[in-house]
Amino acid sequence: MPYRRLPNTDNARITALEKGVAMEHACDVEHQAASYKTLNEARALLRRFKSAVEQFQYCYTAQAEANRQYQNHLKMARLYISHFIQVLNLAVVRNEVRKEHKPFYGLDPDDFTVPDLTSEKHILVWGERLIEGERERLSHGGAPIYNPTIAKVKVHYDIFKDAYYEQQNYKLNTTRSQSGLDALREEADRIILDLWNQVEAFYAALPPAARLARCRDYGIVYYYRSGEKRPEND
Template sequence: MPYRRLPNTDQARIRALKAVVVKGDICNVYDLAVSLKALTDARNFLTKFEAAQAYYADCFERQARAGRKHQANVKTARLYISHFIQVLNLAVIRSEVRIAHKEYYGLDTSNNNVPDLSTEPALAEWGRKIVDGENKRISQGGIPIYNPTIAKVRVHYDIFMDSYEKQKNLQFLTARSLDTLASMRAEADELILHIWNQVEKKFEEVTPNEKRLDLCRDYGIIYYYRTGEKRKE
């Protein structure tokens, strides 16, 4: 005996609701297997649910599209900041820069390691420290670091920070739109269940069974066959 199962994706929920709405558009009101209230509820909810799903998809696409460009900015900024720190450490080793001046950059004076720049928050933090530290050292008469210069580092750091903030905003919009969509799913499932129950009640005495199932399928009900079962043609 085949069994029904409620939709488990947003697209499937939309298809289930659309099937009822379309049926309501083409059928005589007296022939409908669902109440007018259920049909009206389905039509009104479908409009809102489709809009929420489309908005989430748009937010996700914009985030993904911007994310690809952002990752290129991350890679470049990380390269320049890391390279600058390495050149600074070499200058310290050559005694061209006083070791105590590494404190201007927030760098450990006991070693010449490059800080962990693997995360974007760390990159944002260290980029700011490096720019501020170099400007402070130069303002006190220090010789600027070259190849790369702090101006070059600053350009790529600013580009990274701009896309970093934009990406965070896009992620926020995507998360918020997903929360809105998720909050509607319970209502969608409840509405679909109510409609399907009405439809099956309407056709419960129809025989043979396959004819009854086909009538129910016209309203969007999905039936699944268990292993070994075969649908009659």
């Protein structure tokens, strides 16, 4: 005999619930294969589940669209921060900037490499350090760094920072909607399983082909194993 398998996608869950609920109006009370309680649970969950799927898809799409622009802001902020540090180090080598002023930026006076800028958190930290460090060095009589100026660095850093926190909000909304949807998936699987068990029990006495046909009307999906013979008229 073929075997059934619970839906494993949201669209399949919605289809199963819709077919089960639709049969309530297609059959009179005496011929209902599932209890009113189960069908009522399926009807109520169907509305909530559809809404949760739409909400998750909206949040996910919004995050993905915002991320494309965000990656550009991240790239530009990293570029300007890295470039500023390189120019600062060269200015120290040329004795245009005092070596002792590098700690204003959180930089080791004897280290002329660019610090790790691989993560977003590193960009946030070093952006703030450079802005504050340049302000502090200028207050001690230092000449401004050019190409890029700290003002240019700050522009791209501020744009990135705003985009970063906006992206975190998008991620939070997506995570919340995902969590809500996950809980409803468990509930949907429980109700669908209960519905299908009742339907199969109701039609258990019918010949195989007729039983499968009736059960499929309620949304039950059957799969045949390789080489398995189908019932006549199936």
